[in-house]
């Protein structure tokens with residue numbers, strides 16, 4: 001390890017508590033919310049997956065963990081408490097710069113293309129080290145080589161290479177190395193496997209799991225792919241229109257989805273077995289910033305369980321054991337056959353709901369199979 005980074009008081013993986021977080025972007029129509037009143041906890045040492053269609057606010061939420069939302073965006077409300085750091089929303093200047101990288105490691109979306117094309121990976125590593133005041137740069141290079149080796153790459157060769165000399169999967173691993181090399185204990189991976197072939201994707205996911213366990217990290221994985229969360233995440237948060245509509249242990253959510261959006265997402269996943277036509281795309285399109293309803297439920301336009309309360313009342317998050325679901329219909333226990341959902345919102349596992357349960361297990365099985 002090059003140097004001891006700021007860590008939690010006891011040196012372990014930090015817990016994260018996101019409370020009432022809202023992020024707005026300035027548009028010609030005024031400031032519009034991309035993330036709205038999100039409450040989410042990342043327990044220390046866990047992998048949390050955030051899933052949702054394009055535009056649901058996943059990347060904006062992830063950037064908020066580093067207080068890195070750029071203009072025309074800004075965090076307009078809420079806090080992000082990270083153990084050992086405090087509320088990052090309140091951090092400024094040098095404190096914030098040091099926190100990024102040293103405390104929170106981040107692999108950006110499209111990391112495959114985020115390297116400087118004109119500099120070798122090794123040169124960029126030294127730049128990173130210098131910008132964070134790392135005194136022992138040799139140790140930093142050793143650590144980088146070791147990490148790359150750990151991920152199945154020839155560390156020395158990769159450090160001598162420029163971006164164009166590396167494949168997509170190699171660049172992704174280089175991105176993960178950069179997120180880990182300063183020994184951050186909180187790691188955010190935004191779409192870590194997008195644009196990779198299945199085999200490379202499975203390798204990257206295995207690496208994420210192994211490095212997470214070995215280093216004792218708290219990890220957040222952003223993805224639109226339920227197979228990815230099924231494969232790596234202990235906990236799952238489903239986002240729609242800037243809100244978290246369902247969250248809980250991944251197994252529970254996939255085996256027994258309570259929110260109609262989660263059910264729709266699961267149904268849209270093609271199964272490994274059976275008729276490909278069984279995968280039913282979610283009808284309609286997700287809202288854009290300009291079309292997210294200001295009041296009521298954000299999902300109502302596409303929801304088979306829409307009712308009067310959804311027009312005006314924002315559904316509160318209701319706890320079902322370790323799960324939390326924001327849906328008037330789920331809260332009213334009225335998920336009926338028209339949605340193919342459970343007879344009760346409180347755990348009826350018969351009938352169609354059983355079919356959803358199988359669906360969730362198959363997503364996990366599918367991801368495992370891909371990895372084999």
Ligand SMILES: Nc1ncnc2c1ncn2[C@@H]1O[C@H](COP(=O)(O)OP(=O)(O)OP(=O)(O)O)[C@@H](O)[C@H]1O
Nearest residue numbers: 025034053054055056057058059060061072288289
């Ligand atoms: N710089 C920006 N200016 C204006 N609107 C933005 C900006 N960045 C994001 N948005 C809008 O904020 C909303 C959330 O975007 P975000 O990228 O966080 O979603 P996402 O779920 O990560 O989507 P994707 O998977 O496509 O990246 C979208 O409607 C998007 O168009």
